[in-house]
Amino acid sequence: MKKPTFFLTQIAMALLFVPFVLGCNEKAEETTETASASTFNLTTAKAEIVDANKEFATLFAARDSVGLANLYSQDAKFMMNGSPAISGRNNIQSALSGIMNSGISRVDLITIDVWGSEGLVTEEGELSLFVGDQEVDKGKYIVLWKKEDGKWRLFRDIFNSNLSPK
């Protein structure tokens, strides 16, 4: 009767560890999920945002205010100096048309830094406004970018001028 007891004790001992091992697997899965959520890469996001800014500049130069407005999220706010915040794509399109009609023909955007995580990234940058080849204004901006329909879109866009008011 020694041998069966011996094996039963072994099995009982082994079973004692089952919850630990199962618990361990469960935790391992959780860890994997966490790792998957943190596959967000800020360097990649920054590159995508730099590309979105290039698209912005191209559409602006082409005077495509509809295309520009579509770079903004559905619930975006365009926060320019001299006006309360402008909400939604239609109103943002009008504001951008207004800027174009004032004579601004080109905007240069330079990303300085980005911070954030999956879903929302905040960008600091510098901008220059041109009439033809003439730089007429220089400024700074903060843009909150939101992932919408798989693309980073401007969600909050605030900027102002570096130049003293004339």
Add this chain to the structure above:
Amino acid sequence: MKKPTFFLTQIAMALLFVPFVLGCNEKAEETTETASASTFNLTTAKAEIVDANKEFATLFAARDSVGLANLYSQDAKFMMNGSPAISGRNNIQSALSGIMNSGISRVDLITIDVWGSEGLVTEEGELSLFVGDQEVDKGKYIVLWKKEDGKWRLFRDIFNSNLSPK
């Protein structure tokens, strides 16, 4: 000789599980760390930021530009209209003194929304500037708040006016 073998086998079996159990503990610790990191609560952060804004308004009304500058992070940028970005506490203190000396005696700050996670929160808000009891300007702002020395501090502060330039 059966008994010692029996116990040695038990010990050997137990040792077989040691890596799993240790591995499990390691993962459990990681999970705990992750859980600890995710104890970040945006509602709590928002309340802390609302409080920091109250402190800002109180120090402003008291014309305490040193106290105000200390609400900013060491590497902060103050991004006002009509000037390039102003970096660092000393320069920010001068800029705030300049605003006070222009006659502004009070600033009201209203938090509209916050986004972010542990370490960095972005706030959208509205501001009013007063000379005495007279509201002389209304505007909007985006502030990036950074946890430094256990306190939310202004890291990027950009704002502009809602009013048409005169």
